[in-house]
Amino acid sequence: MGTFVTLRLARAGIKVLLFEADPQPNSAPRAAVYTGPSVFELQRAGVLDDVRALGLQNSDVCWRKANGEIIAGLDRGFVPEHPLNPVTLDQFRLETVILKHLEKYPNAKVFWNHKVVELEDSAEFATVTCETVDGPKKYTSGYVIGADGGKSTVRKLIDVKFEGFTWPFTIGILVCQLSVNKISCHECLLSLP
Numbered sequence: 001m002g003t004f005v006t007l008r009l010a011r012a013g014i015k016v017l018l019f020e021a022d023p024q025p026n027s028a029p030r031a032a033v034y035t036g037p038s039v040f041e042l043q044r045a046g047v048l049d050d051v052r053a054l055g056l057q058n059s060d061v062c063w064r065k066a067n068g069e070i071i072a073g074l075d076r077g078f079v080p081e082h083p084l085n086p087v088t089l090d091q092f093r094l095e096t097v098i099l100k101h102l103e104k105y106p107n108a109k110v111f112w113n114h115k116v117v118e119l120e121d122s123a124e125f126a127t128v129t130c131e132t133v134d135g136p137k138k139y140t141s142g143y144v145i146g147a148d149g150g151k152s153t154v155r156k157l158i159d160v161k162f163e164g165f166t167w168p169f170t171i172g173i174l175v176c177q178l179s180v181n182k183i184s185c186h187e188c189l190l191s192l193p
């Protein structure tokens with residue numbers, strides 16, 4: 001979200017600094033599937049063509065057991081040639097596309113290895129303190145946008161509660177490549193009971 005918002009602001013001619021705690025884009029498996037409203041936003045940000053070129057333009061999706069048996073599936077409403085058709089591209093590669101586009105904007109700067117640890121607010125501007133390999137560094141700006149995930153430091157620093165509940169179990173995710181004998185998702189749905 002941070003890189004995406006940075007691109008939108010940069011395209012609007014606004015000077016923007018992006019602080020990322022990690023030394024490079026995170027390749028952990030997260031988002032992968034973007035449907036109507038998200039696709040519209042990717043289009044508005046000018047990255048949709050590149051996302052489509054790298055991604056999959058599939059219509060249906062299903063979940064299978066290791067033996068190929070279908071557990072569940074859904075039709076994501078693919079309409080041939082519709083500009084807002086769903087697209088599948090892992091978040092890491094989506095971020096790589098956005099970062100590539102950001103290179104065109106000298107008014108945007110990405111600071112890797114910059115972990116936000118403090119936030120001060122005054123009537124005129126906000127000051128962000130980042131932990132860096134060269135020690136703490138301070139930056140001032142008219143606005144600060146927190147896009148630092150579910151455990152957001154920015155949210156905690158401005159004392160916004162994250163209300164809800166925690167499930168009493170952990171969900172594990174196994175990411176692997178699996179050959180399914182070239183069965184298309186459409187065929188999967190057709191064979192659903």
Ligand SMILES: Cc1cc2nc3c(=O)[nH]c(=O)nc-3n(C[C@H](O)[C@H](O)[C@H](O)COP(=O)(O)OP(=O)(O)OC[C@H]3O[C@@H](n4cnc5c(N)ncnc54)[C@H](O)[C@@H]3O)c2cc1C
Pocket residue numbers: 001002019020021022026029030031032033034038091114115116117147148149150152153154173
């Ligand atoms: C397994 C999984 C599958 C998902 N599938 C989908 C999907 O198919 N479609 C979809 O739309 N969404 C999906 N999501 C949700 C989507 O990934 C999140 O909604 C989205 O990533 C949230 O964006 P974010 O910018 O808030 O957080 P993140 O993407 O987590 O990014 C936060 C960034 O902030 C950095 N950061 C953290 N703390 C600091 C700090 N103190 N200073 C500086 N940087 C910091 C982190 O290093 C990270 O790079 C999925 C999520 C998961 C976990």
